[in-house]
Amino acid sequence: MNDIKIEWKNKLEEALFSIAELQGFDVNREQINLIVEKPPKPEMGDIAFPLFPLARLFKKNPADIAGYLKSFFEDNDPEAAAFINITGPYINIRIDLSDLTGKVIDNILENENIFGNTENFRGQKVMVEFSCPNTNKPLHLGHLRNDSIGMSVAKIMAANGAEVRKVNLINDRGVHICKSMLAYKTFGEGSTPESTGIKSDHFVGDYYVKFNQWSKEDPDAEAEARTMLKDWENGVEDIEDLWEKMNGWTISGIKETYEKTGIAFDEYYFESKTYKEGRGEVLKGFESGVFYKEDDGSIWAELSEINLDKKVLLRSDGTSLYLTQDIGTAIARHRDWAFKKLIYVVGSEQQYHFQVLFHILKKLGFDWADNLHHLSYGMVNLPDGKMKSREGTVVDADDLVAELTEIAKAEITAKDRVTLVDNLQKTSESVALAALNYYLLQISPAKDMIFDPSESISFSGNTGPYLQYMGARISSMLRKYEERKDDFKGGKFKPGILDLEQEREIVKMISTFPQIVADAGENMNPSVISSYLYDLSKIFSRYYHDIPILQDPDKDIVVSRIQLVRAVLQVLKNAFYLVGIPFLERM
RNA sequence: GCGUCCAUAGCUCAGCUGGAUAGAGCAACGGCCUUCUACGCCGUAGGUCACAGGUUCGAAUCCUGUUGGACGUACCA
Numbered sequence: 001m002n003d004i005k006i007e008w009k010n011k012l013e014e015a016l017f018s019i020a021e022l023q024g025f026d027v028n029r030e031q032i033n034l035i036v037e038k039p040p041k042p043e044m045g046d047i048a049f050p051l052f053p054l055a056r057l058f059k060k061n062p063a064d065i066a067g068y069l070k071s072f073f074e075d076n077d078p079e080a081a082a083f084i085n086i087t088g089p090y091i092n093i094r095i096d097l098s099d100l101t102g103k104v105i106d107n108i109l110e111n112e113n114i115f116g117n118t119e120n121f122r123g124q125k126v127m128v129e130f131s132c133p134n135t136n137k138p139l140h141l142g143h144l145r146n147d148s149i150g151m152s153v154a155k156i157m158a159a160n161g162a163e164v165r166k167v168n169l170i171n172d173r174g175v176h177i178c179k180s181m182l183a184y185k186t187f188g189e190g191s192t193p194e195s196t197g198i199k200s201d202h203f204v205g206d207y208y209v210k211f212n213q214w215s216k217e218d219p220d221a222e223a224e225a226r227t228m229l230k231d232w233e234n235g236v237e238d239i240e241d242l243w244e245k246m247n248g249w250t251i252s253g254i255k256e257t258y259e260k261t262g263i264a265f266d267e268y269y270f271e272s273k274t275y276k277e278g279r280g281e282v283l284k285g286f287e288s289g290v291f292y293k294e295d296d297g298s299i300w301a302e303l304s305e306i307n308l309d310k311k312v313l314l315r316s317d318g319t320s321l322y323l324t325q326d327i328g329t330a331i332a333r334h335r336d337w338a339f340k341k342l343i344y345v346v347g348s349e350q351q352y353h354f355q356v357l358f359h360i361l362k363k364l365g366f367d368w369a370d371n372l373h374h375l376s377y378g379m380v381n382l383p384d385g386k387m388k389s390r391e392g393t394v395v396d397a398d399d400l401v402a403e404l405t406e407i408a409k410a411e412i413t414a415k416d417r418v419t420l421v422d423n424l425q426k427t428s429e430s431v432a433l434a435a436l437n438y439y440l441l442q443i444s445p446a447k448d449m450i451f452d453p454s455e456s457i458s459f460s461g462n463t464g465p466y467l468q469y470m471g472a473r474i475s476s477m478l479r480k481y482e483e484r485k486d487d488f489k490g491g492k493f494k495p496g497i498l499d500l501e502q503e504r505e506i507v508k509m510i511s512t513f514p515q516i517v518a519d520a521g522e523n524m525n526p527s528v529i530s531s532y533l534y535d536l537s538k539i540f541s542r543y544y545h546d547i548p549i550l551q552d553p554d555k556d557i558v559v560s561r562i563q564l565v566r567a568v569l570q571v572l573k574n575a576f577y578l579v580g581i582p583f584l585e586r587m
Numbered sequence: 588g589c590g591u592c593c594a595u596a597g598c599u600c601a602g603c604u605g606g607a608u609a610g611a612g613c614a615a616c617g618g619c620c621u622u623c624u625a626c627g628c629c630g631u632a633g634g635u636c637a638c639a640g641g642u643u644c645g646a647a648u649c650c651u652g653u654u655g656g657a658c659g660u661a662c663c664a
Contacts (some may be wrong), residue, residue, distance in 0.1 A: 050606055052644055062644085089644095090607070134664080174664060200600070271664090298662060308590075312662040322664045351591050352659045378592080379657075408633065411626065420624080431626090443600065449658060455613075460626050462600085462612040469626050477623045494657055531601060534611080545619095545628045587626080 003517070005036050005047055008093050011080065012049060015072050016065075020058065027057055032546075042110025042505055045085050045092030052089060062089030067359050084127040097504050101564075103493030104511040106377045108567040112443065116513040116574050120521055122161035125337060128154040130345035131230050131263065135172040135188035135250040136180040136387055137205035139257050139397035141451060142347070142380050147263045148440040148580060149377055150345040152526035155578050157343075160521035165337060168265045169329065173272045175379070178228040180204050181242050182221070183211035193249055199398065204246050205389075212390045222535045225555060257397055262580055269329065277328025278319045282313045301360055311356055326357050334368055343524065348446070375524055395453060404432035404457060411459060412587070421586050430582035431465050435579035438492060439532075440466030441526040462534055464581050466574070470537045473544060476570045483564055491555030494561050502543045503564065509536050510571045517578070526579055533575045540568055 013032045020027040037048040058065055066086045073081035084204050085092040108115045132148025133143055150166070158164045159358035193200040215221035232239045258264065282299055285291045296316040303310055313324050320328075333339070344354060354374035361369035380387065380395075388393040410433035412421060421427040435457045442447050442462075450456075459465040481488070481533040498507065513532070520528035549561045573583050 035606080037606065044607090048607085050645095052606075055644060088607075171664070176664075215618065296662095300661080309661055315662045318663090319662090321662065325664095347658090347660050350664095353664095355591080376592080381657090408626095415624085415626075417624080417650075435618055447600085448593075452599080458613070458626095463626080466612095469624080473624055473627085475624095480623055527601080531611095534601090540613085541627065542629090544623080545625095548622060550623050564613090587624085 004095055008047055009034050009036055009049070012069065012091065015069060015076075015444050016054065019068050019072055023058075025058065031057060031252050034271055039087075039090070039092050042501055044087060046097075046504075046508065047092040047093040047095065049091040049093075051091065054296070065089075067290060068093055096349075096498070097507055100501075100511060101498050101507045102493075103393075104507055105493075105495065105567045107512065108570050109563070112570060113574055113577070115570060116159065116517045118160045118514055118518045118521070119341075120160040120518050121157060124162045124340040125165070126154075126157045126162040127165045127167060127333065127337065127339040127342045127343045128169050128345065129169060129343070129530075130154075131258075131265075132169045132171060132346070133254055133357060134174075134176060134367060135170060135204070135247045136177050136208045136255075137250070138199070139254055140387060141395040141397065141400060142387065142398050144400070144436065145377060145380055145440050145449075146345055146347070147258075147261065148374065148437050148584050149445055149526060151263055152437075152441055152529075153343060153345065153375065153524050153578050156517065156524070156526060157185075159517050159578060162341075165267065165339075167267045167269060167333075169269045169271060169274070170251065172251075173273050173275060175225050175229050175359065176208075177205045177243070177247075178225045179211040179234065181239070181246055182210040182225050182228055183207040183214060184246060185242065186214075194251075199253050199256070200274075200391045201251075201257070202248035202252075202396075202398070204250045208389070209392045222354070228365050238257070257401075260401060260429070261397070261478035262582075263437075271325065274332070275320065275325050277332055278324040278326070279314065279318075279328070281331055282324055284322070285313075285360075285364050301356070301363070303356065303359065306355070306359055308352075308356065311360075323353065323357060323360075326353075327360060330357070330361060331366070334366070339368070339371075341373065342377050343373045345375045345377070347418035348378050350374070351376055373524070375445065377445040381448060383450060383452050392471060395451065398451075401429075401432055401436065404435055405429050408432050408435075408459070408465070417587070421584075427584060427587055430584055431459070431468065431587060434464030434468045434581040435459060435462070438467065438530055441579050444527050445525065465587075467533050467537050467576070468584050469585060470541060470544075471569065471572050471576070472584050474540075474565055474572070475585045477549065477565065478562070478569070481558075484550070488555050488562075491557075491559035492558050494556050495560065497557055498564055499562055500547070502539065502546065503561075505539050506536075506543060506564065507570060510567055513571050515573070516575075520578070529575055530580050533579070533581075534570070536568070536571065538573075 009479065013034055016032050017027070017029050020032070033055070034049045037050060039048040051065050054065055055062050061072065068090060070084055070086050071085055083093050083095060128150055131143060131147050135525060154164050154166045184204070187210060188207065193203040198206070209227070211221065211259040220458065228239060282291065286293060286299050291301050291313060293299050297318070298312055299314040301311050301313055311323065312321065314320060330342070333342070346354070350583050351374065353562050358369055361372070382395070383392070402537055403424065405428045408428035409424060412418060412424060412428060418424055439457050516528060516532045520526060547561070549565065550558060552558050552561070566578060576583050
């Protein structure tokens, strides 16, 4: 498709140049550069070239130029002229798709699940950091958005040829961790997740909420938490033990949630092990004069050159900060695995942090600092305001998935498809995941989103389950085709007969999938894939509805359409994978 | 104050590297199941693309300003 566009672009430009010469205009070949567009309606053609920019060059109105061009082709290349349609100032080309149709379908069916992959980031090491939960509470909807984006971006980069490493930095130290520990110590009375039957991360999270209730009534609570932090850092043994235990509970609970939502990492880092990193680098930077020291001994970075305030890197007592750690971990990671690009999937509230981090790494002389990228995404809000885990007004990840699963179950049961799907629980979970991931990835990462628990995630219309449903209907059709295979014996795949307007649209659409993958990769934006999926399903749904494929008396037509349908299914599957929609044969 | 991001239909969102009448879904209303899965398909209605300038043959899209909102901003993570 792309080749054909360029071919036509050149052909038209050459013709325009000849016309200019004939008419005695002083025009260079280089000045003639057409813009390639897509006509707004398929029946107008497949490729459009607006002629407005040439108006000045030719001192003619664009519609007249179009007229010249048409007659030029009629005189010199009547074969080509047959493809040209003039609509006012536009030249529209309706291409012969029969050649493309065969090639595209063969290409898709041969390459199967690697169709769409590109070489754009071939061999490049790309590290993606995402999720990064605290170990004082379970995951909530905000994490789910982070996880969806991170997972999808990692897959998209890999599909573009990159060697990807997904990393998770567990935030397992700090006062907030002490808060749930302290509340447990005070109110827990030795209960455990096992003894109470509560999922282990929720068990810990409940004490975090409890702490915040407690600290509202008792102002000493906060001070006690700080004391605990100090004791912990000084290695007081029973605190260490308590931390080991509770931290383990949270992490195993969170890992269960990852498992359920299809999230996985190549490597876990733990802040409790990395928090000292960076100190040495900062001191080195101070010695070489990149940073400076205040009278109280704290070390600072001057940032006025990028129009920001100065920033502290080591406290006056010599301890490190969040930023210091991040400097250290970035350097350590590059040393261990020399990435070409490091993508941090982190909320937009940390925009400033990353701006500073990247700048400081550059100042320290690391040339790879130019390839660090903060993939910032907006907050998830509820209709009545923000989610606050301290107050317990969050949409819990496990609860949400469970609720969606129940809705899916009810739906399948109501539609009388329980026997069809053979595993009700598993199928329902897949539908829930599709709904969730598609919902989260449809929205451009940069935007804040409002989540209305009662109506945000629906299963009909522009949703994940709609896409899955399309896949299931296609699968069903293909099963029927196999069952009745003898009826179609002797039918031949003839791409040329797939010339319905709808078929032309579908072929064009599936042929562009690699460009979509490339686009999503360049912009690190999964929503490119989700919109594509919806567009493709929408076109195909209509085709499916209008054309009863297996009913056609002509065997060649049936066989050819089935090939097209197979190709569409393959593209759907490949795109599903990139945005975390499980493919279902039956639903 | 400064910095970053955002503003499109009643609601939730696409479209933004400039091009032909601004698109979906939900909600509302009306059609379509003896035919490959109706979680579907078709149609009706719904818009000052926040506002004002500018650039351009052409602006939702680029630039400037204004308004409104979110987030951040010197020893939390």
